[in-house]
Amino acid sequence: MTGRTSPPTQRVVEVLDFLARHPHDRFGISELARRTGQSKPTCLGIVTTLAESGYLLRDAEDKTYRLGPSLISLGHVAQESMRAGPSAREELRALSSAYDTTAALAAIVDDRITLLELVDPPGTSGSEGRGTSVRVGQSYPFAPPVGLMFVLWDDDALRDWLAREPTIPLRTGSDRLDRVVAECRASGYLVERLTPGGRRLYALMAGMSSTMPQELRALLGELISDVGERVYLRSEAGTQRQKHDISVISAPVYDHYGRQTMVVSLQIGRALTDAEIARHAKGVMATAHTLTTQLGGLHPPHDARATRPTPR
Template identity: 25%
Template sequence: MGRPSPQTDRLLDLVDLMVERPDEGLALAEIARALNVAKATVHPMVTTLTRRGWLLRHPERHTYRLGPALVAAGRAAARGHVVVDAARPVVREIVDETGLPCLVLVAGAIPGEYDDLLVGEIVQPSARHAREWAAGRPGTGYHCLRLGDRIPPRPPLGAVCVAWSDDPGAVGRWLDRLGEDRPPDALEQIAPGLASVRERGWALEVENRLHERLKTLARELGEDRRSEKHAATLHGMLGEIVRAFDLADTLPPTVEPGARYRPTSVNAPVFDASGAVTVALCMICSSGAPGDPAWSGTDVIELGERVRAAADAVTAATHGRPPESRRL
């Protein structure tokens, strides 16, 4: 892996800052303050970016905002991945049918960090279709993501990428992303779920939100000196939860039509010519709010088959092929 380049990081941080605040003109001092660097460090960067058309400088206010050269760069980037390009119309169709947002996640796009996923496309439902879905189905939403965002696939996210991997260490590295939450028998717990992903061709992911909320609460209590005893007690409870936590619950090995589920997403893989996962279609099923209603197993299966069919269509359109295990 190459050596880090702080100057390059600062330049990209500057562009990211302008992308996050597209409707605001930022003065040099505001940019420097947001990046936590000196104005003298920022000045040559904004000068060069302005000269190249990546930024525009207001002649009177002396503020900067995104420039027209980025429009051409964005259009070129949008056409830069054949599979993402082929996925757009297919994903748009399933999003319009279901009223659910969909992420097109690119696998292996980051050199040296092949386990991470990149957001290649975000397709949102129209307001009309979203209302139609919400009238008889669970509400939906998704966290604030942008094109190009990098997502570390913490289990169960990423199951569709590792289920078919020929690398014996891939599942282990994926489970290592659980950190201290990884159960001692994590591989044994998750193996049936991964086998079912290979058999069905799609993954149902269910997040353990209670565990995450308790961790957040313990951290907040720990920051408050008055609550140190409460934090210690809660950390002890968390230890018990981790020991009792069944990782298999986040990647159910079976989906029963009559059962109820609280899915965060339903995913299916797109394969390249070698049979490796190159893109994952990720249908977002939850708003992330505690009150999200449960889904019936029938609805989950219906969505899973739709997403699998969409992913298979993209695989075929881009001359990919399923791995041997899918063709048996």
């Protein structure tokens, strides 16, 4: 059974929907009333109220109306509220269950990498990821070498990130970084190796500001010296039966502009073969694809191949 509807509210929605379908045009009261099937007095009352609230803009010279700036902030708030909502959590739960490991969703919030959601596989308990030291709300400085997965699929974002003062001394212009960018964009996902240095790096940087003592910078510099050095590349993998210690597999989520807005990840924490890496990556890309769709985002070409993950 459907709930009761409100005809006055429906008329407001009709005005907004009509203008949204013509974002580059302006309309006077007579035409707007005619195009939405409303009387002029009713339409005038609606657009006057919307204009006073900033949801429409009124041109004083020709007395026409178009969409206003308040809709921009409203849209951003709506998009933010959907980022880690119930539907996103359900997708992460399906991913976690399919591959029996922790699934996570992260984004850049207030210029810091922030963990938005974390879901453990069935049979585990606790708010932290199984076998990990991360928790929801934990944040990290968004500067090299931390954050590559958030900029890897966008040239402008990657260039801006590399221009930031790194948290530790490192190289950013290596040929390997070029290979990392090319191969990850071709595959649609990023795989980070599991190394003692990597574990120590994130443990030390959790919650820390981008400014850290020189002694700590020097210590971290001993752990990692090149952006992308911990990334697994299939072209360097060796034999198919060889196993690789993998930390995390990630794929991007896009907004309606086609810009990367979040990252879906599987926390691996063990050795996988090339085939196992590819199978896990397929599930991660499928979840990222679904979340992009839920956000009304635009999928880049490589995402079009993604399918929903299935249990092993």
